[in-house]
Amino acid sequence: MNFDFSDDQKMLKDQARKFLDDTCTLDHVRKILEGDAGHDEAVWKGLCDLGFAGAAIPEEFGGLGLGPLELCVLAEELGRCVAPVPFSSSIYLAAEALKQFGSQSQKETWLPQLATGACVGTVASSEGTQPPSPATVKTSFADGKLNGTKIPVADAMISGIAIVLANTGGAGERALSLVLVDLNGDGVSRREVETIDPTRGHGEIVFENAPAELLGQEGQGWDDYRRVEAGAAVLVAFEQVGGAEAAMNMAKDYALERYAFGRQIGSYQAIKHKIADMYVKLELARSNAYYGAMAFAEDAGDLELAAAAARIAATEAYRFAAQESIQVHGGIGFTWEANTQFHYRRSKLLALSLGSASRWKDRLVSELEKSNVA
Amino acid sequence: MDFNDTPEEAKFRAEVRAWLEANAKPKDPNKARAGRSNKAEADRLASARVWQAKKAEAGYAAITWPTEFGGLGGSSIQSVIYSQEESNFEVPGGFFDIGLGMCIPTMMAWATKEQNERFVKPALYGKEIWCQLFSEPSAGSDVAGLRTKAERDGDDWVINGQKVWTSGAHFCDYGIIVTRSDPSAPKHKGLTFFFLDMKSPGIEVRPIKQISGESNFNEVFFTDVRVPDSQRLGDVGEGWKVALTTLMNERLAIGQGSGVDYTELLKLARQTELESGPAIKDANVREHLADWYVETQGLKYTKFRTLTALSKGQTPGPESSIGKIVSGPKMQDLASFAMDLQGQGGILQGDEDAEMNAAFQNQWMWGAGYRIAGGTDEILRNIVSEQVLGLPQDIRVDKQVPFNELPSGRK
Ligand SMILES: Cc1cc2nc3c(=O)[nH]c(=O)nc-3n(C[C@H](O)[C@H](O)[C@H](O)COP(=O)(O)OP(=O)(O)OC[C@H]3O[C@@H](n4cnc5c(N)ncnc54)[C@H](O)[C@@H]3O)c2cc1C
Ligand SMILES: Cc1cc2nc3c(=O)[nH]c(=O)nc-3n(C[C@H](O)[C@H](O)[C@H](O)COP(=O)(O)OP(=O)(O)OC[C@H]3O[C@@H](n4cnc5c(N)ncnc54)[C@H](O)[C@@H]3O)c2cc1C
Numbered sequence: 156m157n158f159d160f161s162d163d164q165k166m167l168k169d170q171a172r173k174f175l176d177d178t179c180t181l182d183h184v185r186k187i188l189e190g191d192a193g194h195d196e197a198v199w200k201g202l203c204d205l206g207f208a209g210a211a212i213p214e215e216f217g218g219l220g221l222g223p224l225e226l227c228v229l230a231e232e233l234g235r236c237v238a239p240v241p242f243s244s245s246i247y248l249a250a251e252a253l254k255q256f257g258s259q260s261q262k263e264t265w266l267p268q269l270a271t272g273a274c275v276g277t278v279a280s281s282e283g284t285q286p287p288s289p290a291t292v293k294t295s296f297a298d299g300k301l302n303g304t305k306i307p308v309a310d311a312m313i314s315g316i317a318i319v320l321a322n323t324g325g326a327g328e329r330a331l332s333l334v335l336v337d338l339n340g341d342g343v344s345r346r347e348v349e350t351i352d353p354t355r356g357h358g359e360i361v362f363e364n365a366p367a368e369l370l371g372q373e374g375q376g377w378d379d380y381r382r383v384e385a386g387a388a389v390l391v392a393f394e395q396v397g398g399a400e401a402a403m404n405m406a407k408d409y410a411l412e413r414y415a416f417g418r419q420i421g422s423y424q425a426i427k428h429k430i431a432d433m434y435v436k437l438e439l440a441r442s443n444a445y446y447g448a449m450a451f452a453e454d455a456g457d458l459e460l461a462a463a464a465a466r467i468a469a470t471e472a473y474r475f476a477a478q479e480s481i482q483v484h485g486g487i488g489f490t491w492e493a494n495t496q497f498h499y500r501r502s503k504l505l506a507l508s509l510g511s512a513s514r515w516k517d518r519l520v521s522e523l524e525k526s527n528v529a
Numbered sequence: 530m531d532f533n534d535t536p537e538e539a540k541f542r543a544e545v546r547a548w549l550e551a552n553a554k555p556k557d558p559n560k561a562r563a564g565r566s567n568k569a570e571a572d573r574l575a576s577a578r579v580w581q582a583k584k585a586e587a588g589y590a591a592i593t594w595p596t597e598f599g600g601l602g603g604s605s606i607q608s609v610i611y612s613q614e615e616s617n618f619e620v621p622g623g624f625f626d627i628g629l630g631m632c633i634p635t636m637m638a639w640a641t642k643e644q645n646e647r648f649v650k651p652a653l654y655g656k657e658i659w660c661q662l663f664s665e666p667s668a669g670s671d672v673a674g675l676r677t678k679a680e681r682d683g684d685d686w687v688i689n690g691q692k693v694w695t696s697g698a699h700f701c702d703y704g705i706i707v708t709r710s711d712p713s714a715p716k717h718k719g720l721t722f723f724f725l726d727m728k729s730p731g732i733e734v735r736p737i738k739q740i741s742g743e744s745n746f747n748e749v750f751f752t753d754v755r756v757p758d759s760q761r762l763g764d765v766g767e768g769w770k771v772a773l774t775t776l777m778n779e780r781l782a783i784g785q786g787s788g789v790d791y792t793e794l795l796k797l798a799r800q801t802e803l804e805s806g807p808a809i810k811d812a813n814v815r816e817h818l819a820d821w822y823v824e825t826q827g828l829k830y831t832k833f834r835t836l837t838a839l840s841k842g843q844t845p846g847p848e849s850s851i852g853k854i855v856s857g858p859k860m861q862d863l864a865s866f867a868m869d870l871q872g873q874g875g876i877l878q879g880d881e882d883a884e885m886n887a888a889f890q891n892q893w894m895w896g897a898g899y900r901i902a903g904g905t906d907e908i909l910r911n912i913v914s915e916q917v918l919g920l921p922q923d924i925r926v927d928k929q930v931p932f933n934e935l936p937s938g939r940k
Binding site for chain 2: 156157158159160161224407410411418419421422424426427428430431432434435438439440441442443445446448449452463464467468513515516517519520523524
């Protein structure tokens, strides 16, 4: 039984933590919250320079040639410090989609740039307040031209390429295809949008006859997208685990410092048991995330189920820790000045970024039905 | 990352599996796991003794115990490998867990060499069964609040009082007991610990009928029961220290819970037709199924993390403390939800009429007790918040005060 990360992977994690502890404190994150930028360029550049962005990109395309497990340990550290960087868009989603479904020339063109951060990539699926699916996606791709509107798109304002879920006219689930578009080309306009978490910039992108090309096969977009989503769900679960632990520790530290009725509030069971519940949910999430990591790394066929479990557990752990951390802080937790808001915002952003927990629960049960366990 | 055995672990697993195949019947996957029931307890006990003796003979009854006590001198990981393999076979059990999991380890830590030579093997072979006489009407979570009196009389102690919730006392041969020997000392200081013969004159065992109608635990009354001083474990007034050995082992012994889980609920949902259509297509059913799947897997992989530490010869982290907090409510809630799915028929509990031999109904009954036995949900949350997270202990009003001046029980 060796259900743990290797010493090398733990070293990588420590290295990331040291870098982020110095460069990405909550004061830095607050600057993004209060400023105009949608990300922290210095932190992002540092992560790229250290090779982290390219960690799982093959060496032939300018990366370090490591794998999903290395991304998992990095993700946990990014989540812990609520990093305001486009890592998930560019690496968990765009780079992974290119790796899995890109043609040789698409990979050669874009992966080296994603690895160094010279170009940021993103995946654009949502078209407003209706969850994307073969039945609802209206953005269309025909004759090399893309038309439609995607909103919200993470890191839209700083991305050089987008992988767009578009309708190519097939029937049912075959309606959709993944389409690669150069956002600096013709027919693309974008604007920044206001969201619950300004520390991760989002935008709307409008395509009007924008030149684009297929990524992967026509009509396979929905399957391919879900496959990329499953891997990303595992990585985001590690961010959520990191965030949940940080939020729990914030609550715990405050509960030890704050006195009410002549006692530390952490001595009241209403508070103690709440924090114990944070811990319980965190450990369930961590264990499910580890299994997700293993399924992702081994590619053994149960990634969908493992990813759904990781995502559900981690979403719940972060939701609870972030929300109840504010509660433990009392009135001060509700202020702009307090740091509790970073986790409250980020936990909800991550909970929705790949689709809600209900959707993943449905996916999980569909897998159980297939696997015929009962 | 992998779940593979090391070569030595694989070798041990193969040995164990071969032995089990030669000596036990594989489980029938189509047979629903029934809830616990003590119908025909005597028959089950008899067959459990036979199986226990076989297992002890082969060395698998106490894998981690030293060989001089009849153990295998093996590692924790080997013990887990054995349990994993044994869980694929239809074997009787449940009668020896408290004795071998808590009482005998306490004996091994505190009794004399001669006493251990006398008692350990018969317990291991299922010849003698042990019970844990800790809880009292006024001392459960707060077990140090117990009142059963022990008074010195020559070479003996004389015990008077009452224990309660004593699992298995009605078929047990020996017991370990904590008593109050000095009521004027603060409560943790005036306790003394013994082991005793359950057939001693003056002991009366009265079965308690549980919520389920069955009787697995008892009230035990002590009237002038004489116990020789040689059966004292630890010093006079130091009984709490000995009790902590037992309670530590209790946490190791109480596992993940068993019984019906998401697989049985999935099966039920597949065969149940609701007004709105098949239950398995119902969003509410799917959400619940997914949540319980995630909890079950979370506990399973948490255990794997613990095993990884053991396999590397490290001390496991505190994560194993979450097991019963999660599995207790899950057992109860899942059973309750499954009963809801059956509509009015969900109330049926007869083996013949009820779905899956009333496994859900039985578990719904048992789940209520599982959340209390061996540390309540609330006490376990205290343990996690204090011992794992370092939050302050509850304010204690009872630590320094002489015991006989404290309020306790139900006023
Ligand atoms: C939107 C808003 C508007 C407000 N408006 C006003 C106003 O107009 N006038 C005014 O005077 N005040 C106002 N308040 C203050 C409000 O009454 C306090 O914030 C509230 O009473 C909690 O006190 P606290 O913030 O000091 O938190 P604390 O008392 O420090 O509580 C921190 C945490 O400890 C818990 N806790 C504290 N004591 C115990 C205990 N004995 N047992 C268990 N848990 C405990 C709390 O439940 C909380 O989770 C306002 C607050 C808010 C958020
Ligand atoms: C099936 C079963 C088998 C058992 N077998 C045995 C056995 O073999 N030997 C034996 O000695 N005992 C046995 N017990 C007893 C068991 O250990 C006690 O029932 C348990 O410790 C709770 O004690 P209590 O019943 O007195 O409840 P109490 O301690 O009175 O608790 C009542 C309620 O108050 C809560 N509470 C108590 N203290 C606190 C606190 N500090 N903070 C917050 N909440 C608190 C509890 O969580 C519970 O909800 C068994 C119990 C059951 C149900």
